[in-house]
């Protein structure tokens with residue numbers, strides 16, 4: 001493996017398990033992530049959880065401005081020092097779930113769209129995904145490292161055993177592409193599971209077609225709450241026979257057989 005010291009400076013703080021700290025330490029995968037992001041002049045990159053700078057510093061070498069959001073105060077000073085010779089790093093010390101991406105995108109007269117990047121803390125990866133979805137209108141794309149099992153669920157299609165609520169909720173709003181797998185040995189300390197990098201590109205809001213986001217989320221949740229049952233039973237108190245008919249969805253189907261567009265039709269029919 002290509003061991004990689006991100007800055008050449010001393011980053012000696014021990015990893016904090018409660019913050020999901022597994023630092024990338026393999027140059028091959030770091031380079032692959034930077035290539036996948038492929039920053040272009042004028043892009044407004046925002047990295048979630050820069051940690052010790054494994055992705056941050058190579059990104060800064062290619063792109064002179066970067067904003068990062070890091071919860072761990074102990075990492076701020078060394079990150080600032082390591083980034084100083086490379087470019088303009090803006091550090092927001094905060095829980096990412098409290099950061100308003102829309103306000104961030106609109107700050108300083110920006111074009112209004114940001115690109116999100118991050119080797120995410122796995123313990124809160126789903127809340128981060130849904131938080132980003134809430135701000136999808138200002139997000140051009142996202143490149144995230146997550147547990148491979150989660151990426152498999154995000155990208156799964158109907159008929160797959162792992163097609164579920166996360167697949168439908170994300171695919172309704174984004175194009176989801178699983179890019180590559182990263183083994184535990186690429187991290188310090190190694191996680192127990194394989195990881196994968198995924199690209200999400202939010203769809204143009206005018207093409208999403210969901211009339212009421214809360215109703216859509218309710219229908220999807222109920223449908224997969226009892227995935228072995230027919231939709232007629234799983235959605236017993238949620239969707240009526242008339243609404244099934246209006247949506248053109250068979251009530252004897254099961255949730256895992258439906259296309260994302262059929263969930264949209266069911267929610268819109270109500």
Ligand code: SAM
Nearest residue numbers: 022023024049050051054071072095096119121
């Ligand atoms: N990007 C670095 C890398 O690839 O080596 C670190 C990735 S590590 C898996 C996740 C990072 O997210 C850590 O630096 C951790 O401190 C940070 N983090 C954890 N919870 C956070 C939160 N709620 N908000 C912002 N950052 C958080």
